Amino acid sequence: MAKLAATEIEDGIPSVMTGAQQNDYGDARNVITLHQDIPVPRELSCKQILIRVYAAAINPVDWKVLQGNLSFIKRFSFPHTPGSDVAGVVVAIGSSVKRFQVGDKVYGNLGTDGGSYAEYVREKESLFALKPSNLTMVEAAAVPLACLTSYQALFNTASPIVGPGSKIMVCGGSSATGLYGVQLAKAVGAHVTTT
Template identity: 75%
Template sequence: MAESNSNNTSGIPSVMKAAQQNGYGDARNVLTLRDDVPVPRELSSKQILVRVHAASINPVDWKVLNGNMSLITRFSFPHIPGKDVAGVIVDVGSGVKRFQVGDKVYGNLGMSDGSFAEYARADESAFAIKPNNLTMEEAAAIPLACETSYQALFTKISPPIGEGSKVLICGGSTATGLYAVQLAKAVGAYVTTTCSQRNFGLLEKLGYKTSQTTADQNQVHIIDYNEKDFGKELKGQNYDVVYDCVGGQQQWTSAQEVLKRNGQFITIVGDDTKSVLSVKAIASVGSSIVNRKFWSVFGSLHHNYIMHFLIPNFQNLNDMRTKYIETGKVKPIIDTVFDWRKDGVESLYSLYEKSKSGKAQGKLILKIADEE
């Protein structure tokens, strides 16, 4: 490991409070909260050390904890979980050029994890400058979910959505869905989304007028998936893009009824909503994608099927900040802030359990330190 590039590291402690994952399973069985975990002081040339103020949880976090993705994620235990993070840089590697000590940043630590701790170490490429109009808790709610939708709508499909595009978002009340609605509206798209009636108010909370009958550029068209099949409701309406945030084979089946010729279907879940990665599951997904790609080429309507996996990129975080977040076009909705200083390890258990329940209306945040 290279030496740090900062001479002002005397205030960094040798140990910290951090979540510790000791195996795979339910949070109450495999997670502990310890205050004697070594701070990762040694930095390679491109790494930074961040004093974490807030983190957030995503469905992938509890899927990883449960072991659903152990085929591709192998940890040495104990392991510090958590991907989304916001905080202040306290040390930088000798080759870091984009940041300096004292910068406020936000980012996604990827599959290496580590954000559920008082200090997090990662390559500088995992971070970007924090939006100046957001608190640390709000900033921690952004990276993984918003960047997933940003890439899906602007970089993974061709052409990307823009003014006048007709976009259907399956799961508009999910974290990725809420960001997708905002991003699509920000560029002047016509937006229809599916969600349960219980969550209609989330879109109104963001300031949008809503309608259950039509979509135009001044409002969001909402379909209650418990009452209606969007494939029947919107049949033949020539949507440019269907963005699936919930998964299940029915989304693809219904999408073919509403997409225009050469329309694009992009999913972040696929057919298997349980997301348990096994050799059999991977083979099944691969076969399904090949089959749908075949028909996208040789079928009469040429609907393009895309399975989207996030590849974190700090330039996306910068673009999201300057074009959408700091301009007020995109903002996070927070359901609950859990504070482990008050509730100890129970805050971690509650964080995971509420995320896994699927009942959160907005992002779930883990507060680790007060704003400076």
């Protein structure tokens, strides 16, 4: 049996990881630094999973969080690992996790708590879904927040809710949220016009 490096545990999950950490609010160039000694969040509650990150997306909300534009809603203690959208592989699961197994490829949105700009992230299983096999990890990481935003606009806040026969106009159909808005509306039988 080969001797393990000082930073590895027997299950192959290292004890420390590399990640981007925010040390204050401001311009990303001034407040983000790369650290190689961040402890891997190995301790899981019964409903949490540990993901080895393969891809993370950058959304407008991420740079707004960095700049402190949302600090009236959510304040962080620094250092803080930002990033909300993520795709990766499950490497550990909590005792009550039923939806995933170690080795599953998943994607999800971590919300404003962030954490995706690191090699590993720990979160509730409910924030993740199995990655579709026809998407790469990079493509999957780009889906969650933009698609969720469109879904909420069409099916939670629109009045009346978009459905068969609805006629909608999607401004900016080639934008991230626009492209999902067009597809979701078409999927439920709506007539869609876009710019």
